[in-house]
Amino acid sequence: MKEFWSSRIRNLIPYTPGEQPKDRKFIKLNTNENPYPPSPRALEAIRDNTNESLRLYSDPEGTALRAALAEVYGVKESQIFVGNGSDEVLAFAFQAFFGVGDTVAFPDITYSFYPVYAEMFGINCKIVPLNDDFTMPVEGLIGGNNGVVITNPNAPTGIELPQSQLRRVLEGNPDVAVIVDEAYVDFGGTSALPLLEEYPNLLVVQTMSKSRSLAGLRVGFAFGSENLIQAVNCVKNSINSYTLDRLAIAGGTAAVQDRAWFAESCAKVAATREVTVRRLQAMGFTVLPSKANFIFISHEKVPARTLFARLRQEGILVRYFDKPRIDNFLRVTIGTDADMDTFCTVMEKLVE
Amino acid sequence: MKEFWSSRIRNLIPYTPGEQPKDRKFIKLNTNENPYPPSPRALEAIRDNTNESLRLYSDPEGTALRAALAEVYGVKESQIFVGNGSDEVLAFAFQAFFGVGDTVAFPDITYSFYPVYAEMFGINCKIVPLNDDFTMPVEGLIGGNNGVVITNPNAPTGIELPQSQLRRVLEGNPDVAVIVDEAYVDFGGTSALPLLEEYPNLLVVQTMSKSRSLAGLRVGFAFGSENLIQAVNCVKNSINSYTLDRLAIAGGTAAVQDRAWFAESCAKVAATREVTVRRLQAMGFTVLPSKANFIFISHEKVPARTLFARLRQEGILVRYFDKPRIDNFLRVTIGTDADMDTFCTVMEKLVE
Numbered sequence: 001m002k003e004f005w006s007s008r009i010r011n012l013i014p015y016t017p018g019e020q021p022k023d024r025k026f027i028k029l030n031t032n033e034n035p036y037p038p039s040p041r042a043l044e045a046i047r048d049n050t051n052e053s054l055r056l057y058s059d060p061e062g063t064a065l066r067a068a069l070a071e072v073y074g075v076k077e078s079q080i081f082v083g084n085g086s087d088e089v090l091a092f093a094f095q096a097f098f099g100v101g102d103t104v105a106f107p108d109i110t111y112s113f114y115p116v117y118a119e120m121f122g123i124n125c126k127i128v129p130l131n132d133d134f135t136m137p138v139e140g141l142i143g144g145n146n147g148v149v150i151t152n153p154n155a156p157t158g159i160e161l162p163q164s165q166l167r168r169v170l171e172g173n174p175d176v177a178v179i180v181d182e183a184y185v186d187f188g189g190t191s192a193l194p195l196l197e198e199y200p201n202l203l204v205v206q207t208m209s210k211s212r213s214l215a216g217l218r219v220g221f222a223f224g225s226e227n228l229i230q231a232v233n234c235v236k237n238s239i240n241s242y243t244l245d246r247l248a249i250a251g252g253t254a255a256v257q258d259r260a261w262f263a264e265s266c267a268k269v270a271a272t273r274e275v276t277v278r279r280l281q282a283m284g285f286t287v288l289p290s291k292a293n294f295i296f297i298s299h300e301k302v303p304a305r306t307l308f309a310r311l312r313q314e315g316i317l318v319r320y321f322d323k324p325r326i327d328n329f330l331r332v333t334i335g336t337d338a339d340m341d342t343f344c345t346v347m348e349k350l351v352e
Numbered sequence: 353m354k355e356f357w358s359s360r361i362r363n364l365i366p367y368t369p370g371e372q373p374k375d376r377k378f379i380k381l382n383t384n385e386n387p388y389p390p391s392p393r394a395l396e397a398i399r400d401n402t403n404e405s406l407r408l409y410s411d412p413e414g415t416a417l418r419a420a421l422a423e424v425y426g427v428k429e430s431q432i433f434v435g436n437g438s439d440e441v442l443a444f445a446f447q448a449f450f451g452v453g454d455t456v457a458f459p460d461i462t463y464s465f466y467p468v469y470a471e472m473f474g475i476n477c478k479i480v481p482l483n484d485d486f487t488m489p490v491e492g493l494i495g496g497n498n499g500v501v502i503t504n505p506n507a508p509t510g511i512e513l514p515q516s517q518l519r520r521v522l523e524g525n526p527d528v529a530v531i532v533d534e535a536y537v538d539f540g541g542t543s544a545l546p547l548l549e550e551y552p553n554l555l556v557v558q559t560m561s562k563s564r565s566l567a568g569l570r571v572g573f574a575f576g577s578e579n580l581i582q583a584v585n586c587v588k589n590s591i592n593s594y595t596l597d598r599l600a601i602a603g604g605t606a607a608v609q610d611r612a613w614f615a616e617s618c619a620k621v622a623a624t625r626e627v628t629v630r631r632l633q634a635m636g637f638t639v640l641p642s643k644a645n646f647i648f649i650s651h652e653k654v655p656a657r658t659l660f661a662r663l664r665q666e667g668i669l670v671r672y673f674d675k676p677r678i679d680n681f682l683r684v685t686i687g688t689d690a691d692m693d694t695f696c697t698v699m700e701k702l703v704e
Contacts, residue, residue: 246568
């Protein structure tokens, strides 16, 4: 009935996250979580902060976390924003850079939260179809917009936009913000971070949900010029002063400092991905070239929708998007070697 | 310079939270935190959940927390929204119920985040002056608006709006949402919760930051008709699917279940408040009648601004608002008996 609902949400269709099963034990390859545990140092830091101090507000600026990120990534603290997962960081960035009635450009196949943010915040979308091979339509993202958002590597395709082409997007949009969502960059991609000095319009957004195995702690961050970071802070401080709790700040800080754990976990996922890709190709799957912790696959004979349902019956959750161009693909998160062996064995049976 | 900043934030002045000192040890009576620790059961629940499961996303619906709230407050789970502190809940509610160009009514002296939300989300404000005795201007909040927001007990005055008058506001605004922000209700106020069944336009917002000593965990919640809760969820799910991390859900759930700890902590604060009020009145202070965990005070001879600065020198932080009508008042959070004894002893010296 929507009585009392504001005009801004009456026609809004929210984002639908992947299923989080509560009842049954699944092999969960549907929400791009990391199969390996978070750094033990992160868990220890959380335990150390689980005390009376929780009665006090958290540091609204997340200073300790920003200091750790500054140290590890080699940028100034004033060039770093921290927030409650990269979804929140992206929502703040949309509001910071795109006004009501502005137009933001992004491809047709990408993170499906972007059009939701746009609708939520009164922003128009310029949706540019990916090329036929699912690579980024670079020239289409230049001009005729008030900003651009790119996932790199892209989701759900996993395909990386080469840095030379990212430069083209940045240079072709010198007067507007270009948000590069690098949620999946740590599994073999190349970050745009070194380009910050050259491009004052570049905001790089990352998350601890995937590569640092902390989806359940809700920590995202962004790098940009001080000017862009100030804009994102302006939005945050006009909505919620304290988006990160004390435990997220403590755990996130320790996770960033544990570089060895991070590197090893990402390398294991990337290695498992390559083994999985080869097995799937041998079964007749097309696998888009992925630099992410997931793969996007399509079989020559068995429809994706069928495979999705059959996998679920077998206790394996993957993600299926019932959308044009990709309705014969499945997005499969890379799990442990054992998870992926089970997955491939089941798949061999299903496509036989 | 604000290059790249969107039109919606170019003139925005964000909310300024109270100081969170990092360097020096203060008696901290400036941000309405609870002086007593959170429930030991909450801390235990957090420790129990500090494990590998943090690699997985949290429950986007906060089901366990909503179930605990439903049990303790006697409402249906579908009438409860949970979020990252009541500031976030309020920000979502503003977007859920007030469209761009709509007008929201609230008094001139109240939580200073409301005009910031309004500016952020393109909402106009109808600001109604409090009565001369700082009570709520009930008739001024009726008509000529697309919604109302009231803090009850009000902040920073601490004065409660009697339920009969709250009914008048609800009945005078039958076609628009009325948000009642009850951040401070647990220290002796009367909640509007029993009115939910009668008024489909009522949203009651509460927080664990004050009465449950969990400001650093970031948990807020709202009660309303299923229709209103669906609207708030629509906003949340269009911004960030997972605003509460696993530890906040676990700790918040246990805190709600520990009713005895909660009742005892609130009662101690209320008792200390009454003792403090009598001592301050004996020194020549006007103390507005407070049902909150803070008091709003003004001295007959010494200006508030002077007292604020002198208290800081003495290692005591309170809150001073340099705004018309209240620029000779201080807002003082109720601490432990020892804190307030020190505070009163210093005050006796300062006003001598």
